[in-house]
Amino acid sequence: MKILSKEVIANYAGARIIKLSVFAPEISLKARAGNFVVVMVNEKGERIPLTIVDADSKAGSITLIFQEAGLTTRILGALDAGDKLYALSGPLGHATEIKNYGKVILVGGGVGIAEILPVARALKEAGLPAGQAGNHITAILGSRNKGMLILEAELKSASDQLYIMTDDGSYGLRGFTTDILKELLSKDKYDLIYSVGPIPMMKKVTEIAAEYKVKTLVSLNALMVDATGMCGCCRVSIFGEVKFSCVDGPEFDGSGVDWAELEKRNKAYSIQEKHICNLSRYIKP
Amino acid sequence: MKKEPVKVKEAPVEIRVGNFEEVVAGYSEQEALREASRCLQCKNPFCISGCPVGIDIKKFIYHITQKDYRSAYFTIRGKNNFPSICGRVCPAEYQCRKACVLTAKGEPFASDESINIHLLERFSGDYGKENNLDTPGQKEAKFSNLRVAVVGSGPAGLCCAGELARKGAKVDIFESLHKTGGVLRYGIPPFRLPWDILDFEINCLKKLGVNFITNFLVGKAMTIKELFAQGYSRIFLGLGAGVPSFLGVKGENLANIYSANEFLTRVNLMSAYKFPEFHTPVNIGKDVLIIGGGNTAMDAARVALRLQKIKGLALNTTVIYRRTDIEMPARRMEIEHARQEGVKFEFLAQPKEFIESDQGGVGKLICLRSKLGKPDSSGRRRPINIEGSEFELNCDLCVIAAGLKANQVLIKETPELKTDANSDVIVNPENMESSIKGVYAGGDIVGGEGTVIEAMGMAKKAACAILDNS
Numbered sequence: 001m002k003i004l005s006k007e008v009i010a011n012y013a014g015a016r017i018i019k020l021s022v023f024a025p026e027i028s029l030k031a032r033a034g035n036f037v038v039v040m041v042n043e044k045g046e047r048i049p050l051t052i053v054d055a056d057s058k059a060g061s062i063t064l065i066f067q068e069a070g071l072t073t074r075i076l077g078a079l080d081a082g083d084k085l086y087a088l089s090g091p092l093g094h095a096t097e098i099k100n101y102g103k104v105i106l107v108g109g110g111v112g113i114a115e116i117l118p119v120a121r122a123l124k125e126a127g128l129p130a131g132q133a134g135n136h137i138t139a140i141l142g143s144r145n146k147g148m149l150i151l152e153a154e155l156k157s158a159s160d161q162l163y164i165m166t167d168d169g170s171y172g173l174r175g176f177t178t179d180i181l182k183e184l185l186s187k188d189k190y191d192l193i194y195s196v197g198p199i200p201m202m203k204k205v206t207e208i209a210a211e212y213k214v215k216t217l218v219s220l221n222a223l224m225v226d227a228t229g230m231c232g233c234c235r236v237s238i239f240g241e242v243k244f245s246c247v248d249g250p251e252f253d254g255s256g257v258d259w260a261e262l263e264k265r266n267k268a269y270s271i272q273e274k275h276i277c278n279l280s281r282y283i284k285p
Numbered sequence: 286m287k288k289e290p291v292k293v294k295e296a297p298v299e300i301r302v303g304n305f306e307e308v309v310a311g312y313s314e315q316e317a318l319r320e321a322s323r324c325l326q327c328k329n330p331f332c333i334s335g336c337p338v339g340i341d342i343k344k345f346i347y348h349i350t351q352k353d354y355r356s357a358y359f360t361i362r363g364k365n366n367f368p369s370i371c372g373r374v375c376p377a378e379y380q381c382r383k384a385c386v387l388t389a390k391g392e393p394f395a396s397d398e399s400i401n402i403h404l405l406e407r408f409s410g411d412y413g414k415e416n417n418l419d420t421p422g423q424k425e426a427k428f429s430n431l432r433v434a435v436v437g438s439g440p441a442g443l444c445c446a447g448e449l450a451r452k453g454a455k456v457d458i459f460e461s462l463h464k465t466g467g468v469l470r471y472g473i474p475p476f477r478l479p480w481d482i483l484d485f486e487i488n489c490l491k492k493l494g495v496n497f498i499t500n501f502l503v504g505k506a507m508t509i510k511e512l513f514a515q516g517y518s519r520i521f522l523g524l525g526a527g528v529p530s531f532l533g534v535k536g537e538n539l540a541n542i543y544s545a546n547e548f549l550t551r552v553n554l555m556s557a558y559k560f561p562e563f564h565t566p567v568n569i570g571k572d573v574l575i576i577g578g579g580n581t582a583m584d585a586a587r588v589a590l591r592l593q594k595i596k597g598l599a600l601n602t603t604v605i606y607r608r609t610d611i612e613m614p615a616r617r618m619e620i621e622h623a624r625q626e627g628v629k630f631e632f633l634a635q636p637k638e639f640i641e642s643d644q645g646g647v648g649k650l651i652c653l654r655s656k657l658g659k660p661d662s663s664g665r666r667r668p669i670n671i672e673g674s675e676f677e678l679n680c681d682l683c684v685i686a687a688g689l690k691a692n693q694v695l696i697k698e699t700p701e702l703k704t705d706a707n708s709d710v711i712v713n714p715e716n717m718e719s720s721i722k723g724v725y726a727g728g729d730i731v732g733g734e735g736t737v738i739e740a741m742g743m744a745k746k747a748a749c750a751i752l753d754n755s
Contacts, residue, residue, distance in 0.1 A: 040463055045565075047463075242537075
């Protein structure tokens with residue numbers, strides 16, 4: 001649970017995205033693309049889920065990437081190498097089903113880019129049978145601007161084609177990830193889309209993919225408490241059926257997700273979040 | 286002259302609804318002596334047959350009358366490892382006290398006149414705790430190489446670990462959460478079971494050499510097979526029943542509709558009632574509805590009242606139950622406590638649909654009126670919905686306490702572990718061994734939702750079998 005290293009990988013106008021390498025030998029042995037961990041920053045902290053971006057079983061470490069947003073991520077961001085997390089549990093959730101799909105588009109928005117990286121790597125290496133190339137990977141990265149873009153080099157080497165979209169056009173192409181997605185789908189046939197990012201983006205990606213009849217997997221960011229299937233806080237409706245994101249997901253077929261419900265459930269504590277974020281200015285940077 | 290039952294002191298209602306401190310004060314020595322002296326010391330005591338683990342109740346009460354509290358404590362300890370816990374949470378009015386000869390025949394639960402066995406047990410347990418009477422154990426050399434992995438640190442896991450460690454086995458308890466105690470920590474609120482009681486019992490186990498490994502989800506971090514490969518020769522599964530059931534009605538996923546497990550976990554385990562000092566939030570409403578009639582429903586209702594009080598809201602929490610008062614499976618004492626504190630009850634009501642408010646959360650609950658039909662398999666009269674009897678209740682926060690199912694993470698990762706139609710682990714009832722050799726199970730993961738004492742009974746049986754076969 002000791003933090004081995006810390007790197008600020010984006011820092012723009014006070015908004016920071018941070019990468020931590022954490023000593024967690026058991027988790028590093030078991031972690032697969034799509035898994036997550038639950039983190040508590042201190043004994044009074046919340047239990048928050050974070051995707052395992054990378055795992056090195058030789059070093060016994062896992063990589064976590066997060067954007068400082070609420071109190072918990074700010075406290076986490078204020079920790080340094082040598083500091084210890086209060087609690088760390090995992091790997092949790094279903095791993096992504098890795099097989100040879102053919103041509104895959106991965107769409108990552110904001111800090112969601114970190115979550116598509118392990119999936120891109122695993123899918124690229126999924127060469128079946130031996131000796132054959134794995135999936136053909138197209139990665140579309142979306143960011144507010146150049147300063148907040150993360151993991152460009154890593155995704156470049158994990159993909160065959162890479163597109164970068166920024167809201168303000170400060171880097172790559174100006175526009176949304178869904179603009180380029182639509183263009184790609186209209187020109188060529190793809191076998192799978194995998195998307196992680198803000199809810200409106202994942203929803204739009206799913207809608208566009210449906211027009212072209214391509215299956216879309218999304219990794220949902222529902223609120224969680226225990227994250228082991230015991231509280232139902234993260235319940236989502238998938239094709240009208242109640243599922244728990246923590247143990248049934250976090251990946252689901254995007255076309256079955258009740259997005260409006262998820263958005264409302266995720267806002268259940270917006271008042272408290274605002275209040276507690278006001279307190280978070282007392283945390284040392 | 287007939288002796289009146291000795292009433293136990295309780296925190297005044299107006300004070301206790303504003304905090305999470307223990308409500309029942311427990312007997313003083315004088316009170317315990319007076320209550321114990323009411324025991325008739327029957328030649329053939331029925332009370333013992335009412336106890337799921339067969340505590341020699343007659344004997345321990347006799348010891349109290351002789352002021353030999355030490356012997357009273359050890360008499361209970363012979364059958365029950367955690368008298369301070371069971372004395373607080375056991376549903377005595379459905380068990381030993383109901384069997385007591387002073388309970389009138391044919392009553393659905395214990396009469397007030399029956400001996401307050403649970404309070405005497407608690408008195409003995411607390412005496413043992415205050416005087417450090419924990420049994421040191423008789424370690425046997427032949428068990429010094431026995432390494433056992435106990436999965437889950439709830440009542441079953443704690444009990445099994447204690448039994449094994451006392452005989453000299455090396456026991457590691459794996460707990461997926463960051464704190465130990467399982468349902469005793471996340472589920473039962475501290476106003477019923479204070480944390481220092483639980484911590485004391487856990488510390489006793491630590492002193493016996495039991496090693497606790499928290500934040501470790503067996504099934505995900507390590508499989509059963511891998512645990513054996515780590516050198517454990519036996520494994521005990523005390524996984525518990527922690528998966529909440531929902532009602533399956535429209536609107537159930539609206540914001541501010543909680544499972545009782547989520548609501549209680551936020552407040553108990555995560556101390557959300559101390560937000561923002563503790564960072565986990567919990568919402569509270571003006572019109573709170575609790576669905577269900579069990580102990581969990583009573584706990585949720587009383588927690589909701591306390592949150593309303595702490596927030597400065599008017600106390601307005603209503604339990605919705607589809608049968609009537611008498612069929613509620615909750616402890617009578619807890620129903621009474623809830624009533625005293627101001628919880629309201631709406632009986633013969635079956636939730637039909639939740640309606641969204643303008644703010645995007647739950648706003649109303651539509652219920653159907655029900656009537657009672659013939660008894661069902663549980664022996665209680667079955668509720669029948671009356672068509673066209675819909676009525677509306679304001680509801681800006683709802684807690685659903687409609688039962689719990691077996692925890693599934695480990696079971697799903699272990700296909701060779703045989704389970705029944707309820708996904709409970711199937712065991713040989715003689716020795717609690719599962720379909721995997723060397724893997725034992727007990728508690729709610731075997732029998733479905735049960736009591737703390739039943740879980741301990743199963744755990745003890747498993748521990749005995751493990752020792753016999755080692």
